Amino acid sequence: MPSPKVIISGGGTGGHIFPAIAIANAIKKRHPNTEVLFVGAKGRMEMEQVPKAGYRIEGLWISGIQRNLSFKNLLFPIKVISSLWKAYSILKKFKPNVVVGTGGYASGPMLKIASMNGIPTVVQEQNSYAGITNKLLGKTVDKVCVAYEDMERFFPAEKVVLTGNPVRKEVVSIEGKREKAFEFFGLDPSIKTVLVVGGSLGAKAVNDSLIPHIPEFDENQIQLIWQTGKVSFQEVAEAVSHSHSKGIKVHQFIAQMDLAYAAADLVVSRAGAIAVSEICLTGKACVLVPLPTAAEDHQTKNAIALAQHDAAIIVRNSDAPHMLFQKLLDLIHNEEELSKLQNNIRPLGMENSDDKIADVVIKLMDI
Numbered sequence: 001m002p003s004p005k006v007i008i009s010g011g012g013t014g015g016h017i018f019p020a021i022a023i024a025n026a027i028k029k030r031h032p033n034t035e036v037l038f039v040g041a042k043g044r045m046e047m048e049q050v051p052k053a054g055y056r057i058e059g060l061w062i063s064g065i066q067r068n069l070s071f072k073n074l075l076f077p078i079k080v081i082s083s084l085w086k087a088y089s090i091l092k093k094f095k096p097n098v099v100v101g102t103g104g105y106a107s108g109p110m111l112k113i114a115s116m117n118g119i120p121t122v123v124q125e126q127n128s129y130a131g132i133t134n135k136l137l138g139k140t141v142d143k144v145c146v147a148y149e150d151m152e153r154f155f156p157a158e159k160v161v162l163t164g165n166p167v168r169k170e171v172v173s174i175e176g177k178r179e180k181a182f183e184f185f186g187l188d189p190s191i192k193t194v195l196v197v198g199g200s201l202g203a204k205a206v207n208d209s210l211i212p213h214i215p216e217f218d219e220n221q222i223q224l225i226w227q228t229g230k231v232s233f234q235e236v237a238e239a240v241s242h243s244h245s246k247g248i249k250v251h252q253f254i255a256q257m258d259l260a261y262a263a264a265d266l267v268v269s270r271a272g273a274i275a276v277s278e279i280c281l282t283g284k285a286c287v288l289v290p291l292p293t294a295a296e297d298h299q300t301k302n303a304i305a306l307a308q309h310d311a312a313i314i315v316r317n318s319d320a321p322h323m324l325f326q327k328l329l330d331l332i333h334n335e336e337e338l339s340k341l342q343n344n345i346r347p348l349g350m351e352n353s354d355d356k357i358a359d360v361v362i363k364l365m366d367i
Contacts, residue, residue: 003033003034004033005034005035005097006097006100007037007098008099008100009040009102009106009110009111010107011041011106012044012103014049015274016103016126017049017104019165019167019274020038020100022166023358024038026354029358037055037058039057039090040060040106061083062109080109083106088117090110096119097120097364098361098364099111099114099120099122100121100122101122101123103126103133107123107133108133112137120364120365122142122145122357122361123137123143124145124166124357125144125145125151125155127301128302129296129298129301129302130155134154139156142159144161147162148305163350163356165273165274165350166353167277167278167354170258181260187223187225192332193264194223194265194268194328195267196227197275198228198231203270203289205317205320206268206289206320207228210226210324210325216325216329217248218245222329222332225249225264226240226248229253230252266284266286267285268324272291280348282349284342285331285337285345286345287314288313289316290316291317306345309345310344311345312341315327
């Protein structure tokens with residue numbers, strides 16, 4: 001019997017790439033002989049990250065529409081046509097049993113062509129509010145794996161499977177790692193610790209809101225693990241260096257996120273779907289600063305989905321410069337409020353989502 005074949009398409013940010021890799025790993029764990037091919041967008045981070053994870057990837061010439069008037073928008077229709085042809089060529093050559101889309105520019109053309117050619121297809125919708133592309137794809141794909149309840153308002157009910165968002169298991173496995181975490185970051189376990197993380201690309205607005213308050217962290221007995229992203233690493237590192245603070249550890253990127261979560265009493269984060277899923281699964285109190293320019297404002301809707309359960313505090317991006325530091329200062333020494341947020345967020349985490357999605361994919365493979 002020939003080996004089953006799966007195409008997984010998605011990327012652009014870590015929030016689309018790492019779940020895709022988690023799904024691939026879960027499928028391979030169950031059926032080691034499965035051939036997996038990734039399809040991403042040329043020039044995006046998946047073209048580097050996927051091979052690092054040990055998988056082959058093909059790139060489509062595709063990107064999003066620029067929000068401002070731009071010459072690049074004139075190329076958009078050409079890129080779409082080019083990507084559809086390339087997607088068709090990949091399908092004919094690879095002959096997959098199933099095609100899975102996790103979001104990102106490449107996902108749309110790949111799933112559209114697969115559906116048109118009668119190949120079983122799965123969309124993974126990560127957010128509490130479905131994006132335009134996935135809503136359109138939802139009409140033709142076979143199954144839609146979702147992370148939130150009530151997603152039938154966007155997709156045909158018979159196609160919806162509640163799975164949660166796949167996260168890297170090593171990132172959310174934090175039990176028994178607290179001592180090791182403080183040793184790794186060179187911090188004091190007896191002092192309250194805040195983790196600031198802005199997604200795989202960083203969050204400039206969050207960074208800029210905290211830079212003026214750098215001296216106040218020491219003054220208020222607060223330690224800080226600060227993942228800045230590329231966007232303002234140099235600026236933050238220099239500001240912290242000038243302050244001579246011993247309790248602020250600045251990182252452009254944290255590979256050992258399990259240790260960062262293990263050390264944190266409070267997390268300050270954007271509200272991307274995967275970041276929210278990780279925070280839920282680690283049971284951390286959090287302040288969410290949604291990115292207002294995210295498509296369909298989905299980050300705000302993700303944050304609201306938690307806040308409705310008293311499981312997160314929301315600070316709007318525009319309010320961050322004058323509210324963010326004060327909010328985390330009010331929270332970090334308020335044991336009652338921290339406990340309430342932790343207790344309310346834990347039940348919202350869905351475990352083993354990668355295996356649940358793998359179940360859906362394998363069923364469609366018909367092997």
